Amino acid sequence: MNSTDRPRLAVRSPADLIAAVPYLLGFHPADSVVLVALREKQIIFAARADLAPPGTDPGPVARYLAAVIGRQGADAATAIGYGPAARVTATLDAVRRELDGIGLAVLDALRVEDERYWSYLCVDPGCCPPEGTRYDPRASQVTAAAVFAGQVALPDRAALTAQVAPVEGPAREAMREATVQARERLGDLLGAVAPEELISGRAMIGAARQAHRAAVERTRRGERSTDDDVAWLGVLLTFVPARDEVWERTDGADEHLALWTDVFRRGEPEVSAAPGCLLAFAAFRAGQGALAAVALERVLARNPDYSMALLLDDLLRQGVPPSRLTDWPVLNDKRTGRRRRRRGGR
Template sequence: MQSIRVTQPAELLATVPYILGFHPSDSLVLIGIRDKRLHFAVRAELAECRTHPQSSARHLAAVLVRQEVDGAVVIGYGTPEHVNEVTAAMRRAALDHGIPVVDVLRVTNGRFFSVDCPDADCCPPEGREFRPDTSFIAAEATLAGHVALPDRATLTRSIGAAEDPDGELSRATDRAESRLIAILEQIGGHEDLVVTSTQLLMTALDTHRRGQFLNEDDATWLSMVTLVTEVRDVACQLIETRPEKPHIALW
């Protein structure tokens, strides 16, 4: 996504769906900040984090450390009963790993709440209503060709075939998501991901140029990694500089 200036929580929250590719719900989202810029984002299922809040938080904090961020925003999507324990554990884990937490936000029923803001005029106890689809962030992202699908299930259905009667597509998506997190946990993982994903893009185009197709795991993985800004930028550059037909077949 092109550079967009974000100065308020509502603007940051409006950006998240375009980073992830869908509007999150029942989720824990971490935004990693480096040099006052959004550097990294990762999402986890809230239900999994609730089951093991401390270990999940330590795991995600380690991911932030390996991405060499100098700050983080913790965002919980769900009811207070489901979110508060998870975001509190995440804050403690981030601080234990030496990562300052800029803000902790909760999104519930179309309203957002800031845990850290003491100003009732700025962050009233009843929260603030926000509609990410009607924000200037959404307008700029849409103009640039980015899409935020309604939810993760829609994203899953959009990857590959429209029908998934045996659930293999859902399992492939889960494998790709786990693989992505595992790579990003490693030191230098983000940079390695961009390099290997660029190679996969080239291979995929060559495959489709020959009239062949990627297998389900490779196709799902390619769809997953193009959520990473640098990989998506490479894909756009290739569309502009390579013959059109393989791109149509691939995407």
Template sequence: MNNHHGLISGADRPRVTLRGPAELADALPYVLGYHPSDSIVMVALHGSRGAFGGRVRLGIPRAPAEWPAVARQLARCLIEGSAQRGHQPDGVALFLCRDPGAGETGRAVMERLRPLSHALRTACGALDVPVYESLCLSGGRFWSYCCPDPRCCPPEGSPSAVAGTSVMAAAAAYAGVTVSGSPRALEERLMPWTGPGARAQERALDRAAAELIPRILAGEGRARVGEETLALARSVMARLAAASGPSRPSPDPARADAADDALLTQDEAATLILGLQSRTTRDRAAEWMEGPEGEPALRLWRALSRRCVGSYAEHAAAPLTLAGWVAWSTGDQPAARVALGLALSRDPGYVFAVLLHQACNAGLDVEAVRQVLRTERESRAPAPGASGESR
């Protein structure tokens, strides 16, 4: 299989040709920007040489009964979404990534996931787009579900390339493309608290709900709660920004998150989480997406995602979506996809997350979305000489 890789492109960057399943398997972390684990990954291929296009990733459902429905949903998301943007794929590359469990072999994982590969290939075929290659990556080896030739795809699988030794690794290093850790490591920064801290945070959420919900339902109080939420968020963002000078090297993520958590009280977090359930307030908060606002906003949304504990787990859809949006806007697509995927796991019908997830996976230009939000922000700016709140 010869495919041109679409991630490393442009006049000043090399064009990489991938030959066969081995090089395709090695390319996956560079396509996504991280090492996937426990994942279904589908990549659209375009033209006679299979240039990489849009991609989707989803955690592998634990229940095999869910696989056919998930396969149809993912195929539609990738293929129909690409077609709506004028780029109907000519084919699809499919990857199933799962590490072996205790006492399990990679080959056993491959066989267990074979029905999932079949469901995905069938779903793509039903939309008149073939799957050119379907690979299982497990335990440092890979298998092809499409190639019957044991000379290149032996039953025991083939070893994955040693990190940094492949043509793709060399091209990525030349182009400045980096690979992050696994989605699991990125997810850990967004997962809800557990233990005594979580119980105290849930009590704070209960208090905030009792105070804010009657005001919101009163009608006239809704706008006031929104302004209070935004004002508090700005205050916390200023606190976060002041705590880390621009010249300070990036600390360990876990330590950085713990430091941010210490700067946000439980009552503040509860008030912000409840206030962001308003679509209008959330959309206003999404305008903090770039420049000096982007970094503290992202830290705040991550911190709030960790505070959506217990019975308030679904409330995390708002801060998770905002975290995904700011990550995408500031150039971290892997973190954006993880955050938006978690938002959809909390609330599959959360429209803002659905739209951003599709756009990010399809490789749309983020600047178009930023410009819409800039226009909204400018439309509320006070006229020259008028008094008003600075935004």
């Protein structure tokens, strides 16, 4: 799912909308159904799901998508199915029924395959011929505008998943050694603090705050963190209060996306849950729901009970708009909490 808090694309035809979808999602969909939600003729959200497998009931997919779109405050939607008619038609029919059931206007229902599209609602062969309407996304002004605005559409979802895949080979060996050293460094830190600081966790929280601040500054300058920097930050974030301290300071800024992508990919598997969730949160805040989803998939595959991952995954599945979380989370900073209460915080 994706918010569309990005440069706006002028969509004037079905071909324009089809050209825009990969830039709304971040990748070119295949074997998918996509719902594009609109409010007052402006695109506000896009949600995607896999087509129902052949011979199965498409109802659950349709109900899920309709529920997600229903939470966006939209007044209309267009449904697009990607794939052969034998797989797309049943799913789009189910989606249309669900959207009708929640009172959402269906502007069009399209099927896309091999650079042709068909409308399930248009019956005029003059504009919607039986053989489909050919379109060229490479020649679309929407594609040109998206590229000019710096938006990216990867070839497929697998390419997006590869962006968060762990590093391998010599880079992994170097990180393994750096993580051993980081654990020794942590032992030295904890061995040198007073008992009351050890109980409160102030030493680890302070170290995490300092390491995070330095990492963000390096990223802003275009510098890459060393293996020791990444390992140290990853080890500190295994302490949940330290992770939460950093979480409060994470948003959808470019430097946060870049930093957490790097730390998630390079960190050792046993310390990767927190960086992966912080990447997912930054991506979610930036309106890059697909990136958030693939990061969470990797976290949950190894840590199925990790509470932050489960929380963020639930937010994504419910289609909560990123704009709803402008001042969230506030977990540890009592002064911030007091400020928020004084101004009637959410």
